[in-house]
Amino acid sequence: MMKGGFTIMQEKLIEDTCVQIKTCLGRISNFATNELYTIRDYHLLKLELQHLDLLLDLLESKITIESYLTEHNLLFSNEDEDLYGSPSEFSHPLLFLEKAEIDVDTISIDEEVRCFISILQICRENIKKHIVSENYDKIYDEYYYNHNVPWLIQTKCKYAIKAFLLNECANCKKYCSKEMVASYEDAWKAASSQFLSNIDFYGAV
Numbered sequence: 001m002m003k004g005g006f007t008i009m010q011e012k013l014i015e016d017t018c019v020q021i022k023t024c025l026g027r028i029s030n031f032a033t034n035e036l037y038t039i040r041d042y043h044l045l046k047l048e049l050q051h052l053d054l055l056l057d058l059l060e061s062k063i064t065i066e067s068y069l070t071e072h073n074l075l076f077s078n079e080d081e082d083l084y085g086s087p088s089e090f091s092h093p094l095l096f097l098e099k100a101e102i103d104v105d106t107i108s109i110d111e112e113v114r115c116f117i118s119i120l121q122i123c124r125e126n127i128k129k130h131i132v133s134e135n136y137d138k139i140y141d142e143y144y145y146n147h148n149v150p151w152l153i154q155t156k157c158k159y160a161i162k163a164f165l166l167n168e169c170a171n172c173k174k175y176c177s178k179e180m181v182a183s184y185e186d187a188w189k190a191a192s193s194q195f196l197s198n199i200d201f202y203g204a205v
Contacts, residue, residue, distance in 0.1 A: 013107045014059075016097070018150035021055045021120065024048055025150075028127060029143035032136040045139075046131065050075055052124055059153070060117060061106040065097050113153045115191040120149055122183055141180065145172040161195045 031037040031045035051072070058068045109117070123146045130138045145168060152161050169188050173181045 009104055010108050013065075013097070013104065014109065015154050017055060017059050017107060018154035021052065021059070021150040022147055024052050024055060025123070025143050025147055028052065029140050032130075032139040038136075042131065042136070044079075045136075047075065047079070049124070049127060049131070052127075056117065056120060056124065059107055059109060060114075061108065064105045065107070066105070069097060109153070110156070112194060113156055115187065115194060116149050116153045119146065119184065119187045119191070122187055123149075126180065126183055138177075138180075141172075141176050145169075145176070158195065161191070165192050165196060 027048045028045060031042065031048060037044050054063070054068055054071050054075070057063045058065070063071070123142050126142050127139050130136060130142070148160070148164060148168065151157075152164060165188065169184070172184070
């Protein structure tokens with residue numbers, strides 16, 4: 001990719017989108033576990049899960065920036081800002097996107113970090129299963145062990161990636177259910193084969 005405005009624009013798009021994904025995951029956890037938000041049959045939880053779908057589609061270039069902004073506005077147009085906090089927190093379409101769509105249609109992600117998008121997709125599908133089975137307390141674990149993954153996509157920081165794979169994933173395996181661990185195992189191994197050196201030991205995960 002050429003140096004210059006386009007590269008800077010894409011880096012900013014990825015950064016802002018990943019920040020929003022992390023925020024979205026935090027809201028999902030909060031709306032699932034905080035009794036203040038369990039009204040209306042976990043409405044806000046399901047709303048943010050739809051938003052996570054949009055953000056992941058945006059990050060994978062399955063939808064355009066224009067489509068994301070349109071769908072986001074439709075999704076949140078009738079919601080009460082007081083439930084989210086300040087208006088700036090509620091109206092979180094990436095303001096940068098509104099400027100970016102003039103120059104860029106979609107986001108371009110490096111292939112090497114797509115493995116972490118796969119991990120986020122598993123997280124999303126697990127959350128959906130927890131909602132169907134009404135195991136809302138399990139959603140916190142999905143958030144806790146994946147909240148740093150968007151940052152790995154954004155920064156591609158090798159030290160942080162190694163810490164995630166060798167420490168956080170190992171803790172997930174140690175403390176979480178066998179079903180949850182099994183759902184991530186192949187994705188963790190794929191990421192490990194790409195980022196860990198021969199001297200690293202994946203067996204702890």
